Amino acid sequence: MVSGARAVLRCDELTVPPFSDSASGLTRTYLSPAYNAAQDRLAGWMAEAGMTVRRDAAMNLIGRYEGVVGGSPALVIGSHLDSVRNAGAYDGPLGIMLGVEAVAALHAKAARLPFAIEVYAFGDEEGSRFPAAMLTSRAVAGTLHPAALEVTDREGVALAELVDLAAYPSAARSRGEVIAYLEAHIEQGPVLEAQGLAVGTVTGIAAQLRYEIELGGTAGHAGTTAMDLRRDAVAGMAEMVLAAESVARAGPADLVATVGVVQVPSGAANVIAGKCAFTLDVRAASASTRDGAADEILRRFRAIANARDLGLAVRKGHDLPASPCDPALMHLLDRATEAAGHAPFRLVSGAGHDAMIMAALCPTAMLFVRCRGGVSHNPAEHVDPADADVALQVMLGFIEQLGASLEPA
Secondary structure, X not given: OOOHHHHHHHHHHOOOOOOOOOOOOEOOOOOOHHHHHHHHHHHHHHHHOOOEEEEOOOOOEEEEEOOOOOOOOEEEEEEEOOOOOOEOOOOOHHHHHHHHHHHHHHHHOOOOOOOEEEEEEEOOOOOOOOOOOOHHHHHHHOOOOHHHHOOEOOOOOEHHHOOOOOOHHHHXXXXXXXXEEEEEEXXXXXXXXXXXXXXXXXXXXXXXXXXXXXXXXXXXXXXXXXXXXXXXXXXXXXXXXXXXXHHHHHOOOOOEEEOOOEEOOOOOOOEEOOEEEEEXXXXXXXXXXXXXXXXXXXXXXXXXHHHHOOEEEEEEEEEEOOEEOOHHHXXXXXXXXXXXXXXXXXXXXXXXXXXXXXXOOOOEEEEEEXXXXXXXXXXOOOOOHHHHHHHHHHHHHHHHHHHHHHOOO
8 A cells, every 4th residue: 555645644654652752642762762662663664665765973864766777866755754742643754755656656556766865853853852953964065064063852861862963974875866855744734725736846945044042121019019120021022023024024924033942031920020931933935034123022021121211132042044946846746746636836935944944955856745734843733644645646746747857768
């Protein structure tokens, strides 16, 4: 049974122990026992599909299906095996399982291509264990700075205790080894559902900025400090959150701004907060739109801090450029979608993916799969098996067309 439905079932299988660090919901962090168990199960499925299987120095799991000529450069199909905490089943694993199904379909027909196919299960896209995201795809793309590996998880376990940091960069692939990268992924948004479409071709991944903001005021008694004498850090933060929302609402549809983490150290019900901290995430399809919005939001933050006599500290964290997908590969995905009996449709990704990292190594393409309600990073995440079947047919059509384009005239 080669099908998208089987890909969905396999994702479901990996949601419970020993493939989850938690029995009360899916949590699978990089290099945890659950991660290792999921790799072992996936390795068996890869082997069944006709692939040779290995792990690289970054602890990515890789299945390889040879081309007509052994040792040929490869089309890499990949996504991530790790998850956020209390996750859904399909964010990441579905793309891997669809890659395995695509190879299984080729293997069942004894079909070989002018290139090899390698299915990558990346290990650390989410950054849910260590304070760094996409470590393993950055290693493969050759863009990982060694200092990024000097990280420790919240339990005090250093990455160096789990892997050989000196060997880690050897996971890098050369440009001559990889012809393209294809990633299928749930949309994580409501656009495809609103359009009544199972799949869509991704045009690119939005540019992202992330900041850590700290505010300093004066702590005081909630009952004895007059309102006009307060330097309330939380009140200032609340005004800033709404200011960020206002700027994003006034911009184009692809512009979004999010405050996702709020901290009030030493907070108490009867104390005016003297300190607080929060994060700001700004994204847009183009860096110019993103940067313009971020500048305006921070200008408003400074004005609010001045008006409320609050100290303001801003630290930029992530600064990820927009990552456009390859036009020729997008065209192949559109043609494969049409050949599968569905209307081609293009959309931008507001979320980051391993594809944006792999773009430094090779041309990239992404296929989005409809998810119910646009819900992701949530146990309610849902993919219709019929939609996964459509995605698989599109991927197989893409592979066939890519092979035809590389054959001698």
